[in-house]
Every structure is written in structure tokens, then in C-alpha cells.
Amino acid sequence: MASNESPDVVSQSIAQSTTGPAADEAEQKVNENVADRVASLPLVSSAYDMVSAAYTSTKESHPYMKSVCDMAEKGVKTIASVAVSGAQPILTKLEPQISTANEYALKGLGKLEEKLPILQQPTDKVIQIIIIIYYYLLNLYAAQSRRTPGGKSSFLHSN
Numbered sequence: 001m002a003s004n005e006s007p008d009v010v011s012q013s014i015a016q017s018t019t020g021p022a023a024d025e026a027e028q029k030v031n032e033n034v035a036d037r038v039a040s041l042p043l044v045s046s047a048y049d050m051v052s053a054a055y056t057s058t059k060e061s062h063p064y065m066k067s068v069c070d071m072a073e074k075g076v077k078t079i080a081s082v083a084v085s086g087a088q089p090i091l092t093k094l095e096p097q098i099s100t101a102n103e104y105a106l107k108g109l110g111k112l113e114e115k116l117p118i119l120q121q122p123t124d125k126v127i128q129i130i131i132i133i134y135y136y137l138l139n140l141y142a143a144q145s146r147r148t149p150g151g152k153s154s155f156l157h158s159n
Contacts, residue, residue: 034105041113046122 038044059066091098113119118126 034102041119042122043119050123
């Protein structure tokens with residue numbers, strides 16, 4: 001320690017070096033959960049948002065469906081609560097194995113994200129891409145069937 005620095009300044013400097021951005025990133029990787037990471041993928045989160053909006057809209061539009069859905073939600077919450085409290089001792093005991101499985105799953109997810117960049121696209125963009133591919137294939141099929149005698153396309157039918 002330099003003679004002109006107080007112990008408080010040195011301890012703050014040490015604390016910053018162990019709690020700075022690099023330490024935060026390391027802690028985040030340790031606490032990262034594969035389920036949270038999957039849920040944060042744009043394709044998954046936007047699909048969830050779409051389904052959730054449709055569900056809410058259906059409940060608001062149909063009073064009978066609302067009462068059925070409300071009862072189902074209450075039942076699911078009750079069952080989930082019982083399951084979580086009952087499974088907690090087992091989960092605690094299996095924590096090291098769960099942590100290892102989570103690490104492998106995170107690595108696999110990373111590789112999957114590299115190979116499937118579409119996971120980084122929101123659902124509406126993926127739907128647009130699928131529609132474009134569909135129309136392309138439809139046009140390809142139509143063009144092929146016009147060229148084939150008898151109207152059967154070799155694109156879909158083998159002779």
C-alpha cells in the first residue's frame with residue numbers, strides 16, 4: 001500500500017476490482033439458468049407474448065372461457081405450489097448435478113444459437129420468412145407442374 005493512501009481507499013480499490021464489470025459478468029455466468037436464457041431468446045419471448053396476448057384477448061371476449069380459464073389457472077398455481085414445496089428437498093440434494101446439467105445445457109444452447117441465427121429473430125419476422133419460403137415453393141411447384149406432361153410435378157411425385 002502506498003504511504004499516502006488511506007486503508008479505506010485501498011479497500012475500496014480492492015472491492016472495485018472484485019466487484020467490477022468483469023466480476024459481475026462472471027457472477028452472472030455462474031447464476032445463469034438455461035431456462036431463463038431460452039426464455040430470453042427473441043423468438044421464444046415474442047412467441048410467448050403473442051400467445052399470452054391471444055389468451056388474454058380470448059378471456060376478455062368470452063365470459064364463459066374466462067371463468068373456465070380462471071379456475072384452470074387457480075388449479076395450476078395450487079399444483080405448482082405443492083410440487084415445488086415437495087420437490088425442494090430433492091432439488092437441494094441434487095444441486096451439484098443440476099448445476100452441471102445446466103452448464104452443459106448452456107453450452108449446447110450457445111452452439112444452437114450459433115447454428116440457428118433465426119432464434120435471434122422475433123416471431124413476426126420468422127412468420128414473414130416462412131410465408132416467403134412457402135410462396136417460393138408454391139411457385140416452384142406450379143412452374144414444375146406446367147412443364148411436366150399430365151400435370152404431375154416431379155418436384156413432389158416420383159415416377
